[in-house]
Amino acid sequence: MRLLHTSDWHLGRTFHGHSLLAEQQAVLDAVIDLAVAERVDAVLVSGDLYDRAVPSPETVQTASRVLARLAGAGIPVVVIAGNHDSAPRLGAFTEFLAAGGLHLRTRPADVATPVLLPMADAPEAAAVAVYAIPYLEPELVRDEWALSGRLHHQDVMAAAMDRIRADLAARPRGTRSVVLAHAFVVGAMPGGSERSIAVGGVESVTADVFDGVDYVALGHLHRPQAVTPTIRYPGSPLPYSFSEAGQTKQVLLVELAPGDVLPVVTSRDLPASRRLVTVRGELADLLTRTDLADAWVAAQLTDPVRPVEPMRRLQAVLPHTVNVQWVPEAVPPGPGTAATSGTRAAPDDLTVVEAFLQDCRGSAPIPSEVALLAAAIQSGRVTEAVR
Known part of the structure; x- marks a missing residue:
């Protein structure tokens, strides 16, 4: 049998x-x-x-x-x-x-x-x-x-x-x-x-x-x-x-x-199916990986600054990219995030927003952006959202 x-x-x-x-x-x-x-x-x-x-x-x-x-x-x-x-x-x-x-x-x-x-x-x-x-x-x-x-x-x-x-x-x-x-x-x-x-x-x-x-x-x-x-x-x-x-x-x-x-x-x-590949590196380097064009791809991006539209750009070269994560190798601490001992005052609204942008993008806002944020906070347009 x-x-x-x-x-x-x-x-x-x-x-x-x-x-x-x-x-x-x-x-x-x-x-x-x-x-x-x-x-x-x-x-x-x-x-x-x-x-x-x-x-x-x-x-x-x-x-x-x-x-x-x-x-x-x-x-x-x-x-x-x-x-x-x-x-x-x-x-x-x-x-x-x-x-x-x-x-x-x-x-x-x-x-x-x-x-x-x-x-x-x-x-x-x-x-x-x-x-x-x-x-x-x-x-x-x-x-x-x-x-x-x-x-x-x-x-x-x-x-x-x-x-x-x-x-x-x-x-x-x-x-x-x-x-x-x-x-x-x-x-x-x-x-x-x-x-x-x-x-x-x-x-x-x-x-x-x-x-x-x-x-x-x-x-x-x-x-x-x-x-x-x-x-x-x-x-x-x-x-x-x-x-x-x-x-x-x-x-x-x-x-x-x-x-x-x-x-x-x-x-x-059984016959091999479409390959499953997890790749790690900066977006510019991954965009050269034409050898993975036929594979399901999970990409881990290590760029110090979060890339713009990484999924769209990767799928133009690697059409079966299905997952993209931003995992920078090292992101410097944002404004007001340094560890301190003892009691310290709560950060002001501008510091909170700067830290948020730092966390999202991996880089601190440039001076012109800080000026725009400060003006928005001063006018009250951002303060309520922050709080």
């Missing part, structure tokens, strides 16, 4: 206001090509298919195209709802879609009802039971599962796994097991672009809560990583923040054989 484990597609996500749908379509086409080339028996999507609860029509169309290609290739897909998804919306037409090989698992009540995938070249009863745990908000399952006390994510995940282990124990001997879950497992490292799943209580769960199953296909964290050899995050297929620059995005190929042998897990790299 060969499974392709992916997660956190976040279809519809924007990057500093720029749509990523075209890039997402391209990388997911590569995932499908890989699934076909590797002759996988199913694709697992461990949550956050969409980036928001109410995706745009264009986003839904992208998801439909991707899933239709997998269906056309005859590859079943198991998808769970993540913390970004709307479980009721994602779970619409669940039973109907399952008949075509798309298994959407969005309801806590279904955690112990696996998707059964028969194993080729194995005894007739041998199968892989894929248990799908959607993102569980502790307070929303309290009554349904008769839980009490102050609930954390550990509590509800343990309750889900108890149900799964009970069902697995009743399955024929030799049944292999896979669990999909959307969670923050202790020991893993976030990538930097995740949204916290804690609404109340502790958001993390321990790895031992998943004891008793062969492989745990995790989602939520965007950095590819292994918590244990059989508990893994593939990460997101694209980088979604500058903190993920340099990461090699991937999916995981999981091979399960009959018997008690450990699954064999190998990573498959």
Whole structure:
């Protein structure tokens, strides 16, 4: 049995206001090509298919195209709802879609009802039971599962796994097991672009809560990583923040054989997306960096005086500049800001305004500006605003 484990597609996500749908379509086409080339028996999507609860029509169309290609290739897909998804919306037409090989698992009540995938070249009863745990908000399952006390994510995940282990124990001997879950497992490292799943209580769960199953296909964290050899995050297929620059995005190929042998897990790299680059320096120097014309750029400007319209000027040369910060190397203290000991008189209005301009621009007002400010203050036009 060969499974392709992916997660956190976040279809519809924007990057500093720029749509990523075209890039997402391209990388997911590569995932499908890989699934076909590797002759996988199913694709697992461990949550956050969409980036928001109410995706745009264009986003839904992208998801439909991707899933239709997998269906056309005859590859079943198991998808769970993540913390970004709307479980009721994602779970619409669940039973109907399952008949075509798309298994959407969005309801806590279904955690112990696996998707059964028969194993080729194995005894007739041998199968892989894929248990799908959607993102569980502790307070929303309290009554349904008769839980009490102050609930954390550990509590509800343990309750889900108890149900799964009970069902697995009743399955024929030799049944292999896979669990999909959307969670923050202790020991893993976030990538930097995740949204916290804690609404109340502790958001993390321990790895031992998943004891008793062969492989745990995790989602939520965007950095590819292994918590244990059989508990893994593939990460997101694209980088979604500058903190993920340099990461090699991937999916995981999981091979399960009959018997008690450990699954064999190998990573498959995805095509590199547009580079994410953070550059630091004076504006004049950055305007010569034509080698970054194809990259998403976050610029940190070190000019001693705040440049005029830096974003517009940078985008004329580096069209994918999306973030500009002014971080001067050293700004001399403004008027009246020198540290003193003891009690000193409050600064007058002119000193306050001069200090404000110093802080904003990185340089003190020139004498002609000071004269204009003094005249405005004297006339009363500035004093009320300052106070």
